[in-house]
Amino acid sequence: MGSAKKSSAARTARVEEMRRAEQARERRNRILVVAASVLVVAGLVAGGVVLVRSQSDGDGGGSSAADDAKNAGKFVTDADGVRAWKGTLGRNHVTKSVDYPVTPPVGGDHNPVWMNCDGDVYEDEINDTNAVHSLEHGAVWVTYNGDAPKADVEALAAKVEKTPYTLMSPVDGQKDPIVLTAWGHQRTVTGAADPAVDAFLEKFVQGAQTPEPGAACTNGLSK
Numbered sequence: 001m002g003s004a005k006k007s008s009a010a011r012t013a014r015v016e017e018m019r020r021a022e023q024a025r026e027r028r029n030r031i032l033v034v035a036a037s038v039l040v041v042a043g044l045v046a047g048g049v050v051l052v053r054s055q056s057d058g059d060g061g062g063s064s065a066a067d068d069a070k071n072a073g074k075f076v077t078d079a080d081g082v083r084a085w086k087g088t089l090g091r092n093h094v095t096k097s098v099d100y101p102v103t104p105p106v107g108g109d110h111n112p113v114w115m116n117c118d119g120d121v122y123e124d125e126i127n128d129t130n131a132v133h134s135l136e137h138g139a140v141w142v143t144y145n146g147d148a149p150k151a152d153v154e155a156l157a158a159k160v161e162k163t164p165y166t167l168m169s170p171v172d173g174q175k176d177p178i179v180l181t182a183w184g185h186q187r188t189v190t191g192a193a194d195p196a197v198d199a200f201l202e203k204f205v206q207g208a209q210t211p212e213p214g215a216a217c218t219n220g221l222s223k
Helices: 002-059 065-070 128-136 150-161 195-204
Strands: 073-077 083-087 118-121 140-144 166-170 178-182 185-188
Touching: 118 150, 128 140, 128 166, 140 150, 140 195, 150 166, 150 195, 178 195, 185 195
Parallel strands: 118 166, 140 166
Antiparallel strands: 073 083, 083 185, 140 178, 178 185
């Protein structure tokens, strides 16, 4: 009888010991799960911060040395009088302003939205970064400053309106009265009657220089 009581007591003690051990394991497991969850959340937060910062660095703020390096280069004048840009032209989409090395720009990082360039004539200055996107699509950008004769401006506007993949706007900051620009190429002309106008349009409207041939020149910005 006494032996049975001792055996029962020993069994009860082992059960209690096993229960305490199980409870201890459950507590450790809960702690590990909580700790792991905290690490996962922290990792997600950190990753989100890095992503946001990366996007911010790529799309906002002023231009950096890296941006300038993307547009490094110089013009080399070809036999036909066209200046060809020899160097790197970035093609990233950015929402910030870009410090282009020449005016008007011949390429480089640009706004995700292009200016409409289906023979569009703009009476006011347009955003360089949107116009550069149009160049990427194979458009020719006709620009003029305040020294351009009114008759030439009107004649060029009439020509542009009849020519798909072209756009025209004033650029007060440009050196020469009338300039024609395509991606990576540019030239000045003496006026609307200059044969170089038609030659430039023939060669560079959707020309071999186009980074994205056939891309749209409509459904972009119209002003």
